[in-house]
Amino acid sequence: MATHPPEPPVYARLGQIGARSPLVIAVPHAGRLYPPEMLALARLPQHALETIEDRHADLLVADAVQAGAVAIVARMARACIDLNRDEREVDPVLLGEPVGPGVLLTSAKVAGGLGVIPSRIAAGGAVWARPLGRGEIERRMAEVHRPYHAAIAQAMDEAAATHGVAILIDCHSMPPLGGRNGTARLVVGDRHGRSAESRFVAAAIEAAKREGTAVAHNHPYAGGHTLDRHGAPRAGRHAIQIEVDRSLYLDAMLRTPTDGIARMRQLIAVIAAALEDEARGYLLAAE
Template sequence: MQVFDVTRGDSPIVLGQPHGGTFVPEDIARRFNTNGAGLADTDWHITRLYEGLLPEATVVKSNVHRYVIDANRDPEGVSLYPGQNTTTLVPLTDFDGQTLWLEGQTPSEDEIEARRLAYHAPYHAALKAELDRVRDKHGIAILFDCHSIRSNIPFLFEGELPIFNTGTNNGTTCAPAFEQAVHRIAATSGLSSVLNGRFKGGWTTRHYGQPETGIHAIQMEISQRAYMQETPPWAYDDTRARAARVHLQLMLETLSEHALSGRYL
């Protein structure tokens, strides 16, 4: 299994998809308990949700499941949300706080480092290479990091999550014009939305989003009720997805137009 896939485009936009993969090496899969084997915290169908919305965008997607190693966590293991429940570089629990591993099968520090080198580092090397390539071509690159999550997870947040959760680490990872454009589209979509709420942007967004270098980053966390069934077998819902895709397409097209025209300066 290829660790990641890259589809190159000519747009200033790069779509990052770190959590849509479901590949688990057999030797790791044998160590999951029943809960872990369910892979419930996948960003199900995220590639399908974004497919074709901006055909000229570059896509970098990880094929490895986040329970093997989380490609959107700090490789040094530093928490993104100090004081709040979250999952780690190699998760020990799922989003509900329930263990993933059979007794005695929790990954060691040496194993975590081996997985980082095998799966986390190659994905980010590919993502960085594409961001650099796009920036060299256009003078600017915008990483739109694509995520989705179940709408109700008491272990992580109270109540029901809005549909569109835009994260820019409180405005630090992109030019204000990009943040405002995306949030404006979300806020006028007729669907619920929030800017820098519970999800302010993961490690990927914070790491690459350095506007002074010409690389901007935005995380979009979408509640899964917007496009799929939130219980097994996690079926894609074309009718729901069609409505969400209209607004996502407008976001991507607007970002691309702003970047190419210099309207973010």
């Protein structure tokens, strides 16, 4: 029987051994592990750092995993390292030394303090008491970022080898959009068409609408590094991002799960099933 090596404590691989489904789910921002050594470097207390979590988004995927999907779920807190950012999206202030041109990636996320290692957050400003330095940054990449993405890649490889196609859902939660975007409660992103064929995006959107959920496409969230890294439509690897309104499954403080979690678990499972159905049609069309 095929086995996987013991998983590191920074992520969990959920689902049975082997690819029962072409579907892989990633959950990068729901980690609640705050190691003491990390907190010792932080200027802010843990309750402030928790504000950038996708609070309890890991609970959303349980029904889809039960139905056959594999899920790679981050355990490490987003405040320690953001797994939906490129390794080079580092705020130079965290290095504490000059950096040559072309070494780092600049982006709006980095400028806003939310690079691969968050440097500033709305709940309190600067995250760290002093620059972390290259050694600490590299340690987090080697121990957390790379193993997490290697696990996604392995699961995608297994799905593609077994089913002829692999589909990734990068699962997130978002604050309520309010009056923006037609009060959408779920946003499907595909990097504006670059990370998945349109048929898979349409299948996800239509499935959510059938469940009575207002959906937006790419706005205000089009997806990030995970889709760029693992989506390769021409190679039969399709990746979409799903953002779920937290108020649909958390209390008024957006911290504690409510009875709404059952409906959201069902919603993600319905979307997953629709993507599997679309995968079968995709393979028939390719024959």
